[in-house]
Amino acid sequence: MLIGPDAPIAFESKLRGSHMAHVYDFYKPNLASEYPVVDGKLSQTCYLMALDACYKYFCHKFEKLEGKQFSINDAEYFVFHSPYNKLVQKSFARLVFNDFTRNASSVDEAGKEKLAPFASLTGDESYQNRDLEKASQQVAKPLYDAKVQPTTLVPKQVGNMYTASIYAAFASLIHNKHSALNDKRVILFSYGSGLTATMFSLRLREGQHPFSLSNIASIMNVGEKLKSRHEFPPEKFVEIMQLMEHRYGAKDFVTNKDCSLLAPGTYYLTEVDSMYRRFYAKKPKEAPCENGAVANGH
Amino acid sequence: MLIGPDAPIAFESKLRGSHMAHVYDFYKPNLASEYPVVDGKLSQTCYLMALDACYKYFCHKFEKLEGKQFSINDAEYFVFHSPYNKLVQKSFARLVFNDFTRNASSVDEAGKEKLAPFASLTGDESYQNRDLEKASQQVAKPLYDAKVQPTTLVPKQVGNMYTASIYAAFASLIHNKHSALNDKRVILFSYGSGLTATMFSLRLREGQHPFSLSNIASIMNVGEKLKSRHEFPPEKFVEIMQLMEHRYGAKDFVTNKDCSLLAPGTYYLTEVDSMYRRFYAKKPKEAPCENGAVANGH
Numbered sequence: 001m002l003i004g005p006d007a008p009i010a011f012e013s014k015l016r017g018s019h020m021a022h023v024y025d026f027y028k029p030n031l032a033s034e035y036p037v038v039d040g041k042l043s044q045t046c047y048l049m050a051l052d053a054c055y056k057y058f059c060h061k062f063e064k065l066e067g068k069q070f071s072i073n074d075a076e077y078f079v080f081h082s083p084y085n086k087l088v089q090k091s092f093a094r095l096v097f098n099d100f101t102r103n104a105s106s107v108d109e110a111g112k113e114k115l116a117p118f119a120s121l122t123g124d125e126s127y128q129n130r131d132l133e134k135a136s137q138q139v140a141k142p143l144y145d146a147k148v149q150p151t152t153l154v155p156k157q158v159g160n161m162y163t164a165s166i167y168a169a170f171a172s173l174i175h176n177k178h179s180a181l182n183d184k185r186v187i188l189f190s191y192g193s194g195l196t197a198t199m200f201s202l203r204l205r206e207g208q209h210p211f212s213l214s215n216i217a218s219i220m221n222v223g224e225k226l227k228s229r230h231e232f233p234p235e236k237f238v239e240i241m242q243l244m245e246h247r248y249g250a251k252d253f254v255t256n257k258d259c260s261l262l263a264p265g266t267y268y269l270t271e272v273d274s275m276y277r278r279f280y281a282k283k284p285k286e287a288p289c290e291n292g293a294v295a296n297g298h
Numbered sequence: 299m300l301i302g303p304d305a306p307i308a309f310e311s312k313l314r315g316s317h318m319a320h321v322y323d324f325y326k327p328n329l330a331s332e333y334p335v336v337d338g339k340l341s342q343t344c345y346l347m348a349l350d351a352c353y354k355y356f357c358h359k360f361e362k363l364e365g366k367q368f369s370i371n372d373a374e375y376f377v378f379h380s381p382y383n384k385l386v387q388k389s390f391a392r393l394v395f396n397d398f399t400r401n402a403s404s405v406d407e408a409g410k411e412k413l414a415p416f417a418s419l420t421g422d423e424s425y426q427n428r429d430l431e432k433a434s435q436q437v438a439k440p441l442y443d444a445k446v447q448p449t450t451l452v453p454k455q456v457g458n459m460y461t462a463s464i465y466a467a468f469a470s471l472i473h474n475k476h477s478a479l480n481d482k483r484v485i486l487f488s489y490g491s492g493l494t495a496t497m498f499s500l501r502l503r504e505g506q507h508p509f510s511l512s513n514i515a516s517i518m519n520v521g522e523k524l525k526s527r528h529e530f531p532p533e534k535f536v537e538i539m540q541l542m543e544h545r546y547g548a549k550d551f552v553t554n555k556d557c558s559l560l561a562p563g564t565y566y567l568t569e570v571d572s573m574y575r576r577f578y579a580k581k582p583k584e585a586p587c588e589n590g591a592v593a594n595g596h
Contacts, residue, residue, distance in 0.1 A: 029574030031329035031547055037574060249329055276327030276335060 008207030008216070012185070014065055015201040017057030019050045026193035034248045043193060044087060045127045050197035051091055051189060052123070055098055058187075058199045071104035072096065075201070076184040077147050077173055081191040082155035082165040091189070092148050093136035097126070100139075111139040150176040157226055166190050171220055178217035182206045230261060251276045259283045306505030306514070310483070312363055313499040315355030317348045324491035332546045341491060342385060343425045348495035349389055349487060350421070353396055356485075356497045369402035370394065373499070374482035375445050375471055379489040380453035380463040389487070390446050391434035395424070398437075409437040448474040455524055464488050469518055476515035480504045528559060549574045557581045 025043035028036045062070040072078070072095055080088045099106045100115045107115070118132040126132055137144075153172035155161065161168050166188060173186065181204040191197040206213055232240075247253060254271045262268055264285045271279040323341035326334045360368040370376070370393055378386045397404045398413045405413070416430040424430055435442075451470035453459065459466050464486060471484065479502040489495040504511055530538075545551060552569045560566060562583045569577040 024573065024575045027574070029547070029549070039573070249327070251327070275322065275337070276325070277322045 002211070004211070006208065006211075008205055008211055008213050010203050010205075012201040012203050015058060015061055016198060017054040017059075017061060017200075018196070018198040019053035019057070020196045021046070021050070023193075023195055025195060032249055034245065044090075046193070046195055047081075047087065047191055047197075048091065048094055048127055049123075050191055050195060051094055051199075052098060054189065054197050054199035055095060058201075059102070069102070069104055071099050071102075072106040072143060072147070074185065075147070075187040076181075077151060077177075077186045079151045079166060079169045079173060079186060079188045080148075081189060081197075082152070082169050083160045083162070085152055085156050088148065088152060088155070088169075089137055089140075089144065090133060092144050093133065093140040096140040096143065097132065097136040100136075106143065107139065114139050154222065154226075163192070171222060174213060174217050175220060175222040178213040181213055247272075257281070300509070302509070304506065304509075306503055306509055306511050308501050308503075310499040310501050313356060313359055314496060315352040315357075315359060315498075316494070316496040317351035317355070318494045319344070319348070321491075321493055323493060330547055332543065342388075344491070344493055345379075345385065345489055345495075346389065346392055346425055347421075348489055348493060349392055349497075350396060352487065352495050352497035353393060356499075357400070367400070367402055369397050369400075370404040370441060370445070372483065373445070373485040374479075375449060375475075375484045377449045377464060377467045377471060377484060377486040378446075379487060379495075380450070380467050381458045381460070383450055383454050386446065386450060386453070386467075387435055387438075387442065388431060390442050391431065391438040394438040394441065395430065395434040398434075404441065405437065412437050452520065452524075461490070469520060472511060472515050473518060473520040476511040479511055545570075555579065 023042065023046050024037075024039065025046045026036055026038045030037070059070040062074070078092060078095070080091050082088050096107060096111070097115060097118070098104075100112060101119065114135050115132075118126065118129065118135065121129060121132065151169040151173045153176065154168040155165050155172070158168065170186070170188065174181070184204050186202045186204060187199060188202065189197070189199045204213065209215055251272050252274045255269055257268075257270055259266070259268050259281075262283050264283055266283045267280045268283065269278060270281050273279070321340065321344050322335075322337065323344045324334055324336045328335070357368040360372070376390060376393070378389050380386050394405060394409070395413060395416070396402075398410060399417065412433050413430075416424065416427065416433065419427060419430065449467040449471045451474065452466040453463050453470070456466065468484070468486065472479070482502050484500045484502060485497060486500065487495070487497045502511065507513055549570050550572045553567055555566075555568055557564065557566050557579075560581050562581055564581045565578045566581065567576060568579050571577070
């Protein structure tokens, strides 16, 4: 991350709402395994509760600062920590439901009518109610298409990137909308299991070359990177995952040193010796690999 | 750590020498085990090489700042990262050997004579030479007794505290010498395997109550804490270690909840459930434990 004056992406540091709680929703207690222990239902409820809490503090800060009620319409885009897209849809619908209960301007009369049956649910009930989920997603649909859909490209195409997912979503937005982001507010919701969450706000502007949004979009080159991916049959994927599980934390092995699919300049593991010491090689810039394959990275 | 004005323990931030290197001397690659992988001989050589490098930079900084050569005599005490006392003795002797090769004032004529046979050793040779080790420790003995011995109490009594060992050594110094530390310079050598090391300098003064050295010494209460330890036969120690190894990273067990040896107010583990979730209880202030034992902590 580069920090400097006249940034094209600036934090609105007074607009920030945070929430923490001690929960076992998604964690890695088994150090010998690469995989986490996940309580899926709890994790989703925790995420939505954290979203509610952060949004509440965020709105409070905005209202103190600006002297008027905040609504979803006060931001152009919403970017979420994105383990899977369905949760992003639910989350944005949850913000719309929040605006409904707050009587904020983003929900029109038709929307209010659809959500009215759920107005008296307790918080706990509302997290489990499928009808509310469906109704609020319906009401949210036009706003979701305008304010969230442009942020979903990379998380949908790549799958769960964990910590990186919020920035993969933000990169998707810059990729899709770079020429239309000048002076726009973007609100991000960051979530880490365990848990700690923050909703924060960015103000974008085109900026000066080379630190302009259009140059950032061009250098990220998201479209080409997605296109340059390689397709594998599921059997090959399973085989690679099994090798990875077998070698996680292991010693005394050499890799096949096949770097044909790596980008030029990438470091890759060649060996872990009997003392667990790790050895790496670097793929040359546009030159043949050790196994004779020709470099074809991005 | 409390930071504030008129501190009794102040960093001399211009006097600092650091050194880093990529080495596998002591590391924890096996995440399922609590124990590290150690290359003992390499680790000791790395420690001494890092000490030499840090001392060189430290002396250089001092000389640029003060316009005169640094010698061991310019500091009252030397505090080391202390995995075991023998290494502390070797390290201080190594500084004396450095002063000898630098022709610094801390080594007298008798010392120079004893060290002369080793003047032409290469760096690598000097780390392995037992005769040099013996001779330099002999020459260093009076300085060690004055400048290092008062820092060794807790590390010697408690054993290897790893990261904490340098501050355990520093606490020993304050415990032993608090009334004689006013306006004294103390040099610390911090080392972490892997490796990164820094030699840095503190200037002490008595300070104002409650932040005075004598009050710090009184509150640390090192003497009483050492005295209040409980003696166990080796068989019991082995039994406890086996239980710890068995439970490291494990799930689905309850502990015996015996908190008779814990200090009042201490949190202790009572259970790890089938999902690896951990549960704790807190020992009350001066009240009976769950198992009926009477609190007898420090």
